[in-house]
Amino acid sequence: MQSIKVKSPATLSNLCCGFDILGMALNEPYDIIELSKIDEHKIIIRHTDEFNLPTDPKHNIAGVALQSMMDALNYEGGFDIIIEKKIKPGSGIGSSAASAAGIVVAANELLGKPFNKKQLVAFAMEGELLASGSRHADNLAPCIYGGLVLIRDTSSLDIIELDTPPLFITIVHPQIEIKTSYAREILPKEVSLKSAVTQWANVAGLVSGFLKYDYQLISRSLQDVIVEPVRSKLIPGFDEVKKMGIEAGALGGGISGSGPSLFMLSENQNIAKSVESDMKLIYNHLGIDYKTYVSTVAKSGVEVI
Ligand code: HSE
Secondary structure (H helix, E strand, C coil), X not given: CCEEEEEEEEEEECCCCCCCCEEEEEEEXXXXXXXXXXXXXXXXXXXXXXXXXXXXXXXXXXXXXXXXXXXXXXXXXXXXXXEECCCCCCCCXXXXXXXXXXXXXXXXXXCCCXXXXXXXXXXXXXXXXXXXXXXXXXXXXXXXXXXXXXXXXCCCCEEEEECCCCCEEEEEEECCCCCHHHHHHCCCCCCCHHHHHXXXXXXXXXXXXXXXXXXXXXXXXXXXXXXXXXXXXXXXXXXXXXXXXXXXXXCEEEEXXXXXXXXXXXXXXXXXXXXXXXXXXXXXXXXXXXXXXXXXXXXXXXXXC
């Protein structure tokens, strides 16, 4: 095989209380990445979108992730990459992870699958480090594994795949920019024992709710007392989206990843669509451009197409 095309999904990370440890792959939106082998030992990157991302492989997330994989293999050839990003960079739905994960999965396929999923997450994390200045896998792991995953330990990449009941995810992406590095810098370095107890009780409740298909437990557990109070101040419309989403029947929601996108989870598509209409009303009223998506959980991660 000389070339391959993959679809790399957006991901919803944190899921409120699970900062840096929970993430879910989404069916919408996704990037398309095409990768071809070349003889020369270099990486060529081309974009067919309007985002003006760097094409120098040392400064490109996909380039950095691919290079770390090539180094591990002492690979002497090179690659030509064409990226069509549909997940806007800086949206909070795993745009950088989709680039990094998509490229390493594609290269792994082209090279006869020398690496397993966990190793692919490790290579992709080099790209994520460039994007956000920190190593976290809560977008990358679901992007590669699909479904909902728990990263119990990031340094050893102890990744646990979890089941979920049917879920509909409504996302609104107000077109404002929040850099992940900034959204991480402003977080408290220490938390009180009281907040920690509330947070880990909710994480345990949320994971139990997913595994038991208990929507009410999921709903009660979608609470974040540590990160959301700080980051939500950066996102106009946050309180209104949450309030109207709950009134429309959603289970709960909050900030998607480091924002600015917001998400609400629902049990069925009708509720998810009515949440979407409310989100549109809110941002029309605020006069802020936005994009919305209604998605389901993507059972598989990056897929060859
Ligand atoms: N868990 C990360 C954060 C996701 O919230 O900063 C963003 O990449």
